[in-house]
Amino acid sequence: MSKINVDHVFTSESVSEGHPDKVCDQISDAVLDACLAKDPASRVACETMVAHDLVANSGEITCSGWEDIDTEKIAREVVKKIGYDHEDLKFWHDSFEYISRLHGQSPDISQGVSEGEGLFKDQGAGDQxxxxxxxxxENPELMPTPIALSHRLLLELESIRKNKKLDYLRPDSKSQVSVKYTDGKPDYITCVVISHQTDDVPLDKVRRDLVEIAKEVLEPTGLLRNETEYFVNPTGKFCLGGPYADAGLTGRKIIVDTYGGVGSHGGGAFSGKDPSxxxxxxxxxxxxxxxxxxxxxxxxxxxxxxxxxxxxxxxxxxxxxxxxxxxxxxxxxxxxxxxxxxxxxxxxxxxxxxxxxxxxxxxxxxxxxxxxxxxxxxxxxxxxxxxxxxxxxxxxxxx
The missing domain is CATH 3.30.300.10 (GMP Synthetase; Chain A, domain 3)
Known part of the structure; x- marks a missing residue:
């Protein structure tokens, strides 16, 4: 049986739906959803890349009715729904160039995955x-506490942003929670980090508002202490964000997608892939x-x-x-x-x-x-x- 360090601090991060990599994941999976709705037997491996004024799709798709699926429209709808919906953000749904290099799945792969077509009778795995x-x-989610709490923070901030309770919040953000474990159990939160894209407003106000929100989200866990530290926009300013500031790719947040670094990871990403x-x-x-x-x-x-x-x-x-x-x-x-x-x-x-x-x-x-x-x-x-x-x-x- 494996040994674990029962007394330690473990940290995990989450990123918001407006993070460039997550924009890509959502576009890729929205394409997958559209394909499965049209043809449940679809084979999809859809990659997305975003940058300043650019969204590009590439990969392999085999779908009956593919000609009826408008991937550009899907990409623009996803970007708009996230909140990149006006030109002040310098990347928004109406402005970016769209490129597609999607084509059919290799028949060599298809025959191994399709039941009865490969060397084996049953449907095989789509890859090794x-x-x-x-x-x-550790919690009702049965998840590691640091990643569970990092997600909770950003879910609440997304709700506040979209309900315009804090009208200066913009779509791109990250959170990070550090938890002290004692005897292998979560003991208390040592540190909370929130980096959130905003309009050009005073840093003191952003820090005051977001620390208050963090405490409201985390207080019910019973893990906050007087010594818990908070770092909000620690660079001092975060106005330029999203694909305007950083390029994004599908599958680049696999630890955020899973267990926050707890346990192991095989290296494979999820988004844009059909379940074969x-x-x-x-x-x-x-x-x-x-x-x-x-x-x-x-x-x-x-x-x-x-x-x-x-x-x-x-x-x-x-x-x-x-x-x-x-x-x-x-x-x-x-x-x-x-x-x-x-x-x-x-x-x-x-x-x-x-x-x-x-x-x-x-x-x-x-x-x-x-x-x-x-x-x-x-x-x-x-x-x-x-x-x-x-x-x-x-x-x-x-x-």
Whole structure:
């Protein structure tokens, strides 16, 4: 079992929907949503790049009815909805140049992913690689506390900005929360950082307003202390932001998207990829399994790694690590997962079980901001298999 440093400070960051990289993720996933709505069998690998007065899409898309999908219109609608909707921001929905270099998926890849077309009968994984899922019993979200709180701060600031409660806020922002852990549990928040794009208003006012908001968001956690430090716009000014100030790319915020640096990451990004790509679907399913293990009380923390070969349905390996917090041996939990009786890690089974081709009540574009994990709107956040896991482990122990 892995050892963990039980007394330490851990920091995670989040970025807002107006951050250049997140603008790209949302455009890529909005294109994916449009393709799946038109053709649930779509194959999508859509990349986005933004810069001053430019949005560019590239990648591979195979979709029946593709000719009816206006990707430029999608990009402009996403940019406007985020809040880049007037020329004072120097990047806005009506002004940027749009370029598309999207084309069909390689038939070599398609035959390995399409059921019955490759060397194996079942639908294979869309690529090789390893994916991770993680959960911890630190909060209702079963997420690491630093990333959960960083997301909460920016969600509240987005609401305040869009409701014009603070009319000087602009779309681009970042947050960062540092948490002291004692005996492996969150003890208190040592530091909060907020960098938020604003109109040209006095820094003292921005700092006063945003510290007050941060305290309102974080006070209910019971983790604030008198010694908690706050840093708001620590450079002194943040007026120029978004794609005007920094270029953005799809998939460049993979740690923000996942667990804030806690645990491991296989390196694959999510946004713009249809669920035949296990970078996305298997990472979602691994979170689903890890969250149910923790919800079942079988471990306080759990990380699951799964690995695939392109075109092969059966996972090459499944590994469970509870960081020494498991109520049973990690090998026993691993055996339950490997059996496939509760969680089936084959790509086609994942897609079917989580209904990833026909999202119901959620969209991929929603997942492209404020993290893919920790919000109950997504099907991989359910804890509906906790009892099944407890019963399976009990049977194994009693044998």
């Amino acid at each position: 690689g390893m994916m991770f899922g993680y959960a911890a019993n 790509k296990v970078d996305r679907s298997a990472a979602y399913y691994s979170r689903y399994a890890a969250k149910n293990i923790v919800a079942a009380g079988l471990a306080e923390k759990c990380e699951i790694q799964v690995a695939y070969a392109i075109g092969v349905a059966r996972p090459l390996s499944i590994n469970v690590d509870t960081y020494g917090t498991g109520k049973v041996e990690d090998s026993q939990l691993q055996s339950v997962l490997e059996s496939g009786s509760i969680f089936d890690f084959r790509p086609a089974a994942i897609v079917q079980e989580l209904n990833l081709l026909k999202p119901d009540g959620w969209s991929y574009a929603q997942s492209a901001k404020y993290g893919h994990f920790g919000r109950d709107i997504f099907p991989w956040e359910k804890t509906d298999k906790a009892e099944d896991l407890k019963n399976a482990v009990k049977e194994m122990v009693n044998v």
